[in-house]
Amino acid sequence: MKIKSIFKLMMLPVAAVLILTGCTKETSEIRLDPALGTNKVFNITSNSATVTGFVVAEGDGFTTRGVCWNTQTGPTIDNSKDSYAGPLTNAAYDVTLTGLSYATTYYARAYATGPEGTVYGEELSFVTKPVVPTLTTLAVTEITGNSASGGGSVTVAGGADVTARGVCWSLTDPPTIDNGKTNNGEGLGDFTSELTELLGNQTYYVRAYATNSAGTGYGPTVSFKTEIDFPAVTTAAVTQITKTSAVSGGDVTYDGGATITARGLCWSTDPDPDLTDNVIPGGEGTGAFVSDLTDLDLNTEYHVRAYATNSKGTVFGSDITFKTLADINKFWVVGSYNGWDNSDNAEFIISTATNPEAEGYVYFPAAGAFKLTTDHSWDDPHTFGDNGSGGLTNPGSDITAPAGYLKIKANITNMTYSVVSTTWGVIGDLNGWGGQVPLTYDPALLVWKGAMHMPAGKWKFRANDSWDYNYGAPAGSLDLVAGGPDIITDVEDDYAITLDLSHPNAYTYRADRWGIAGSATGSWDIDQDMSWDDVNEVFAATLNLVAGEIKFKANDGWDYNLGGDLGALVPGGANIPIAEDGNYTITFDPWALVATVTKN
Template identity: 25%
Template sequence: MKNLYRYTFVAFIFLFVSCAKDLDFFSVNGEKMLDFQLISPASNDSLAVNLGTPNESIDFNWKATTSGLGSDVIYTIQFDKIDGDFSNPLFSKESNKNGSSNIASLTHQELHDLATSITPNGAYAKVIWTVTANNGSPNIVAAQFKHTVLISTSSNGLSKSELTFPTNNSYMLIDGNKAAEEYIFTWGKSNATDANENVKYQVLIDEVDGDFSKPVFSIPSDNSGLDNKLTKTHEEWYQLFDKKEYSKGAFKWTVRASTASISVEYPSSVFCLETTDWILPIYIVGDAISDIEGSSGWLIDQAILLNGLSPKVNAGVINFRNDRNNAEFKFFPKISSWDNGIAATENLSYIGNCEKGSNGNFVYTGDNSANVVYVNMQGKMVTVTDEIYLIGGSTVADGNMDKAIPFTYIGENTYQVFSYITTDSWGYKFLPTRSWNGGWGLTEGTTDKITQNNPKDLKVSEDGFYRVTVNFSDGTTKTEKTDWGLIGSATSGGWDTDSDMTLLPLSDNEYKGTYTWKITTDLTSGKIKFRANDGWAVNFGDTDANGSLELGGSDIEVSEAGNYTIKLVLDPAGYTYSMVKNF
């Protein structure tokens, strides 16, 4: 029985060893490798070889294979003629990382030598390529499909250099205070292997995650592309980025150098853009503009200035007419140039007396009158209006458009209104029409700057009778509480001391909506005027002696001494006064 066990065990060992040999159990050198495929260059791709950068490389890559038990795989890339079978390849080399990588980098010189070995005098050579994988066993695996590529054989080449300014990860500040100063992009020269070929440069600027296939800007360098620099003023750079609606952000740039036969791109650099202090004027011109005289208002050298209030916001008060040709107008950044005009487009909102016309022009739709022109390209709005209104819960108008209180134009791009304003409710705003469209309020974080872009409510700190002004020369507003008095040689205080007047309520303790001040006093023959807050900054007189008051107008004559009841009415419909002799 023991012998039987001994023979059985020996027979088992013999069978095990025999099977292990069949399965290469004691060695991983013969383990199976999975099939794999080539990736790029894809079949029928073209490769441009540049002998100006002979040591730069082009990557060939493929999907990696694996051994059954994870043994190391060594790859070899092979090239052959279009009708070859790789039995005697024209060129072969191990892949990167001593053959372990699924990428093989071939230099331009290697590819050029390969191509010229097939067609020494031709422009291109067509070759096939494949990859073999070897894990140390006799079982070498090749890629499932071969790829065909077309390689240029031109001896022309173009070297690359480096970008020098702005440097990588630098800060590009485009400053409105340096509008006329130059900001210059520079780089090293590229050299052609053919000395008779001119090298031209194109500066490409793209968003930081772009690949320059569709750059934000593509600009020839100075001297029609021949110089290795690009010169622009701060203002020119600002206009360039602003046209694409960039005011800040991360960008990258490169240079594309080209000859008639080849082009190269320099290694890119990143810069961070910021623009500051860009408040630029614009000009208005066209048949609708009254102050441009003649049969046509399209005289660019007579275009009228609109003040810069903030970046991309301009305003002014302009005299308009509707009786010349089509009453059209347009805006331009320079008085002497038709370039870069602001066109009427579908993307703009039109508020008040304007609408979109033909050929990018605006059409004036109002009467012959002075209008506020407020060009807000930041908010994509253009406002032209001959009225502005005060509205708000703190005024008698509340939110009722029909009761909105009209301002009065007093010259020098300034409007004013007098109103009783309270601290209750939500405050007040200004409107260009009797609607909420395009309303002005305070700019966030300021106390006097108006804006149409996310405007904040204005408020007062105490109830009172206020003079509110809006100045479209600088885009400011002022709300000043006023108390009124009578002064002059006919009063007891002469020209030195006011006699205080009293604001009349509409009813018991209801002052919203009242505009009337009153005083009963003795006067001698002489002269009087009305003034606010015991000062001369805001005063009224009667220039034409017709009962209508003008800001800073002439003295009012008192011809006869006596006791008078005098009323000052600062109604938006018209500023008037009355004098009734009691005895």
């Protein structure tokens, strides 16, 4: 109702009161003409609404009062109407209209009938609310153990846009959209739905649904039963791997709706093993199981898959690969060099997957003796010594060790050993492949080291001036290989050479030329070369610097660079500050990792 009309309506009884109070005794019997107001519409639903009428003046009296309505303007009592049957103690009265159509515009007026005829209040309009959609549910077809096809048809939108539709399903009746559901578009009409991730051998209840602003409507419930499905199984990670055994297993997480009659592990050296390969039964039913693989070959890659079987068939878990251990033997070298400390603190020698002979290097500062142990118990089966004729035996006598850097070998297969004192150096184009240029062993760093001027060319590491003991490296690699390819130096310069034989069968080297770069030199990319100072045994450079920062770079690159505190440089460390412009002498020890920066 418009505000202006309401105001006029509310002023009518006020005016009447003023007129009456102003009357003389002779005029007190005057009656006003009958008048009526339509006050408001409330409690609107999809099929009902309540309208309030208001008697402004009764005239000679009303015999009937109520509300009339229509879908066209100007409703009268010749249209739909409903009379008021309540008490007449108040001027206002409420009438509830029923049987309305949803989502429809209606026009309503209060009315009252008396001796003088029927009078009407103001006309009010309102719209009933929509209802949920009406739809049908299709029969379910294409049923498998884990899927099916269904659908439905939205036949009535309910007076509002259908914003979602599909089917919902559950193992209990009735299903709702809070259970599993599909989403198959919007609007009226037919739609099809694919039900997935169902459980096997189960009865499901399905209803089509459609949603509009009034809520969600559902079609009739239909039911169907899935077929028996394949089971589901996972393969367990492989653990406790030894030279000839390992442990795996699986977990049957779903039975497919039928009894699991068999489960276990199949394995092979080929991918995707199945029941035609090696099989380890693991019982029946769902749940986890453990499988022990035995009698495996050394140093061999295997494939394992868990399996599970029900009446539908057999399925497999993922293919997991593992490799058995090689026949690698490790001996701790326990002797006079380490105070006969039979613990993990002792140096060790070890074999490889392709060579059963263990080897390694141990430094003896003085002549002494040692034994080999495969554990730290000192019991006879795990202790090896000399058999009196240069071979191994359990527990045997102490093995004599000369002073020096010893290459020790032991072969548990044929019970042999050897001990050779080695002195290492470099040989190659730098000296015409003559006698080796010696390196110095640093027992604190456990490396052989030396600085020398090298031309662009080839070279190798060699011991005892004998080609029986030499190491090379593949191009671009810092890993040494016994008797391997010549090492290539591309740039003629002074080099810091480092030979690290402290890790058995994992020997490495470095050959580094050193330079200085940074904002203090004018460039972080172009190095200022350093030269080897034979007298002070450091790399050195004298150059002009500006206030800024520097770092030490190997081989004109950033792969290996040093920074941080001058007394304890670290790889990739912080930039080194230069406080002021000037001429500086800089020294650097690439093994001790210390440097000096002195302004001249």
